[in-house]
Amino acid sequence: MWWFQQGLSFLPVALVVWSAASFIFSYITAITLHHVDPLVPYISDTGTIPPERCLFGIMLNISAFLGMATMYVRYKQVHALNPEKSKITKLNKIGLTLGLMSCFGLCIIANFQKCILYYLHVIGACLTFGVGVIYMLVQTILSYLMQPELHSKDIFWIRLTVLIWCSSSIDRTSSNLLANTIVSHLISTVSEWSLAFSFLSFFLTYIRDFQVKTKKVSSSYNDLFQNEGADR
Numbered sequence: 001m002w003w004f005q006q007g008l009s010f011l012p013v014a015l016v017v018w019s020a021a022s023f024i025f026s027y028i029t030a031i032t033l034h035h036v037d038p039l040v041p042y043i044s045d046t047g048t049i050p051p052e053r054c055l056f057g058i059m060l061n062i063s064a065f066l067g068m069a070t071m072y073v074r075y076k077q078v079h080a081l082n083p084e085k086s087k088i089t090k091l092n093k094i095g096l097t098l099g100l101m102s103c104f105g106l107c108i109i110a111n112f113q114k115c116i117l118y119y120l121h122v123i124g125a126c127l128t129f130g131v132g133v134i135y136m137l138v139q140t141i142l143s144y145l146m147q148p149e150l151h152s153k154d155i156f157w158i159r160l161t162v163l164i165w166c167s168s169s170i171d172r173t174s175s176n177l178l179a180n181t182i183v184s185h186l187i188s189t190v191s192e193w194s195l196a197f198s199f200l201s202f203f204l205t206y207i208r209d210f211q212v213k214t215k216k217v218s219s220s221y222n223d224l225f226q227n228e229g230a231d232r
Contacts (some may be wrong), residue, residue, distance in 0.1 A: 009206075019066075023043055027041070029055060030045070057113065067106065071103070071135075077209065078092045091142055095142065098138060101131045104127060108121070112124065129195055133163070136202050151208065172188070173188055
């Protein structure tokens, strides 16, 4: 059995690979057609003119669906392993809500590109990355609270490192966004690309959990059904 066939580990992999491809393919298309400056343009600028706009929108809509599926599986996994711990249960529900909001923001970005309705595009970006960083924070806290039941301490430190990386990228992007100098523009665009890939990198930490712990989640459901059958 290949590693991506174990449990539901293909979900976070598909999310990261597909989302990264949506950014890269639209960038390559925009550069090839001379629609943007090849020196690190804003991600949104690579998806504002047809045909890359169509490609960008379609692929990001699929990414939003993959994101919702991945976050829901993560929610069910944590719930199955900790059904009676109120603190973890509350954080888990908050995390799912934040995750779905982030995915909704991605849908807004996909369907309202920068050239169509700029303000809606900005709202979508804030939901995707702003709320998304809070989702990462909640999942990092859950990782700390669930050691070593769900995973080792190393996973917690990796998620914390990616969270700090993503947060610093947001800070650099926002602080240089309105500046008019070439240097500030370059810092802002590089930070935006760094933000996108740091955000995606967080979901790669789900692979091991989805591989190993799916059996435990499944067994917990089976035990529950067996107990219900015995009571009847």
